[in-house]
Amino acid sequence: MELVARRIEGLFKKAVQKTESGFNEWDKLVIQPASSEEFGDYQTNFALTSARFFKKAPKVFAQELISSVPENKVIEKLEVAGPGFINIFLKNEFVSGVVAGSVSEKWGFSHKNLSGVVVIDYSSPNIAKPMHVGHLRTTIIGDSIKRIMRYVGYEVIADNHLGDWGTQFGKLIVGYRMWLDKDSYEKDPVRELERIYIKFQEESEKDNVLEELARGELKKVQSGDEENLKLWKEFVTVSVAGIKKIYSRMDVDFDTWYGESFYHSLMPEVVEELLKKEIVKEDEGALVAYFDEEENLHPCIIRKKDGAYLYATSDLATVKFKNDTYKMNKAVYVTDDRQQAHFRQVFSIAKKAGWDMEFAHVVFGIMSFKGVTISTRGGNTIHLSNLLDEAEKRAYDVVNEKNPELPEDEKRNIAKVVGIGAVKYADLSQNRTSNIEFSWEKALNFDGNTAPYLQYSYARVQSVLRRAKEAGFLPDITKEITFETGIEKQIAVAIVRFPEVVEKAADYYKPNLIAEHLFDLAQKFSTFYNSCPILKCEEDMVISRMNLAYITAETIKLGLSLLGIGTVERM
Ligand code: ARG
Numbered sequence: 001m002e003l004v005a006r007r008i009e010g011l012f013k014k015a016v017q018k019t020e021s022g023f024n025e026w027d028k029l030v031i032q033p034a035s036s037e038e039f040g041d042y043q044t045n046f047a048l049t050s051a052r053f054f055k056k057a058p059k060v061f062a063q064e065l066i067s068s069v070p071e072n073k074v075i076e077k078l079e080v081a082g083p084g085f086i087n088i089f090l091k092n093e094f095v096s097g098v099v100a101g102s103v104s105e106k107w108g109f110s111h112k113n114l115s116g117v118v119v120i121d122y123s124s125p126n127i128a129k130p131m132h133v134g135h136l137r138t139t140i141i142g143d144s145i146k147r148i149m150r151y152v153g154y155e156v157i158a159d160n161h162l163g164d165w166g167t168q169f170g171k172l173i174v175g176y177r178m179w180l181d182k183d184s185y186e187k188d189p190v191r192e193l194e195r196i197y198i199k200f201q202e203e204s205e206k207d208n209v210l211e212e213l214a215r216g217e218l219k220k221v222q223s224g225d226e227e228n229l230k231l232w233k234e235f236v237t238v239s240v241a242g243i244k245k246i247y248s249r250m251d252v253d254f255d256t257w258y259g260e261s262f263y264h265s266l267m268p269e270v271v272e273e274l275l276k277k278e279i280v281k282e283d284e285g286a287l288v289a290y291f292d293e294e295e296n297l298h299p300c301i302i303r304k305k306d307g308a309y310l311y312a313t314s315d316l317a318t319v320k321f322k323n324d325t326y327k328m329n330k331a332v333y334v335t336d337d338r339q340q341a342h343f344r345q346v347f348s349i350a351k352k353a354g355w356d357m358e359f360a361h362v363v364f365g366i367m368s369f370k371g372v373t374i375s376t377r378g379g380n381t382i383h384l385s386n387l388l389d390e391a392e393k394r395a396y397d398v399v400n401e402k403n404p405e406l407p408e409d410e411k412r413n414i415a416k417v418v419g420i421g422a423v424k425y426a427d428l429s430q431n432r433t434s435n436i437e438f439s440w441e442k443a444l445n446f447d448g449n450t451a452p453y454l455q456y457s458y459a460r461v462q463s464v465l466r467r468a469k470e471a472g473f474l475p476d477i478t479k480e481i482t483f484e485t486g487i488e489k490q491i492a493v494a495i496v497r498f499p500e501v502v503e504k505a506a507d508y509y510k511p512n513l514i515a516e517h518l519f520d521l522a523q524k525f526s527t528f529y530n531s532c533p534i535l536k537c538e539e540d541m542v543i544s545r546m547n548l549a550y551i552t553a554e555t556i557k558l559g560l561s562l563l564g565i566g567t568v569e570r571m
Pocket of ligand 1 (some may be wrong): 121123124125126161163318335
């Protein structure tokens with residue numbers, strides 16, 4: 001089903017072509033949601049931005065345009081406002097038809113360039129250390145962007161670019177040989193590795209020979225020493241098993257796990273190519289890429305004097321690999337904003353090398369935590385598993401208080417869906433580039449802009465539908481939805497706009513736009529629910545209102561699923 005804004009755009013295009021066939025600056029024709037109800041359902045400032053081309057006063061041009069819009073089933077009324085804005089009012093029957101169609105048909109995004117593959121690199125933790133809250137945002141945001149882009153119709157590959165080749169392995173090998181507690185390792189290898197890692201950090205402060213040893217052991221891993229490679233593999237295996245458990249709790253998964261080690265063997269080839277293309281130069285034994293002045297970037301070392309490769313080299317290898325392996329549409333990287341310079345360097349070098357694709361570095365700010373328990377054993381970090389445990393526990397307490405009579409299994413499931421959802425939403429509902437503060441009070445507030453509030457809105461509709469069913473009614477989307485009150489129409493228009501918001505979220509990598517829209521929809525629904533009886537009104541209105549409630553709930557469910565958040569039938 002075509003997006004409504006696109007349909008309106010089509011009508012205006014026809015109107016413009018009637019007046020002037022030579023016009024082609026179509027990106028100026030933007031149909032936007034009206035900023036307030038009195039200005040209709042949609043608006044456009046096209047007459048203002050393009051009047052010059054037509055050599056007319058904006059107001060005059062706007063007037064001409066609206067009288068040239070062809071006969072159609074979409075628009076009820078057009079009016080010129082202010083200096084030349086056009087307000088667009090939709091026909092009720094049209095809105096109602098689109099709303100009904102939204103649950104039976106898929107929205108169409110074929111006006112976008114969806115060809116090729118989008119690879120999203122997210123989460124990508126440095127492993128052999130437990131996942132901590134520093135890994136939270138990239139995991140949650142990346143997963144949501146993946147879902148959103150898939151929904152729009154891109155072919156998306158989710159890639160976990162594990163940091164599985166770095167200095168931590170040298171340290172662990174040293175520590176393993178010196179301090180391993182075999183029993184603990186057998187029982188809980190991840191935990192024992194963590195203990196060894198922390199011990200290494202403490203001991204090496206007193207004795208810096210240890211660092212030297214660790215570097216040596218890492219080098220042995222990287223040059224293929226059998227014994228060290230065996231240990232490395234073992235650490236990777238147990239560590240990946242540990243993080244997979246966390247991903248599964250968070251309902252996050254990946255298509256490829258091409259960590260840094262995967263690219264190790266490609267590095268010489270990559271460096272060779274960069275040398276041949278004269279993108280890197282030798283400088284005192286090292287290989288360095290320099291940038292044009294206007295790029296405003298520091299030189300980037302590609303290979304050190306001692307032959308060692310760096311973080312940038314490994315990322316260049318990943319770009320080359322993507323370029324060789326997939327027909328790329330976009331390469332998206334989700335990391336915190338401290339890596340901006342790094343990615344600008346990598347993208348610039350890759351473009352010069354001709355590994356060209358659309359690059360996007362999706363950055364986010366820091367998340368700080370208020371009132372979250374810090375585990376003493378993990379040094380000063382909050383383990384992700386502890387945060388998730390606490391989320392579920394707190395959600396359980398709330399559910400248990402609200403609905404003590406529910407079966408235990410169900411309460412546990414609700415606690416999981418609500419607790420994890422609350423954590424995700426607390427992140428995704430914010431502007432991603434802001435620094436944000438997490439607190440349980442905010443995340444789990446059932447009356448605020450939170451996942452529990454949206455999940456509750458969904459569950460409330462399910463309870464209405466259950467009661468309706470008992471009274472012999474079922475939603476029936478073949479029956480027309482009529483708008484008896486203004487709020488019903490407003491809800492319907494919000495549903496109509498939903499896919500447009502999703503498209504924008506995909507274009508700008510901004511899940512928060514979806515969160516905002518869902519919250520607005522849920523608030524409107526709450527107004528409706530409190531002021532319009534659904535089951536105690538005239539019989540044909542019962543079906544209409546039930547349909548509207550049902551489709552609102554489905555939209556909330558779909559929107560939450562794009563944020564990686566689940567719903568429950570009651571809570
Ligand atoms: N492992 C890195 C870290 O923990 C993030 C990797 C991001 N992805 C990439 N291709 N560089 O900071």
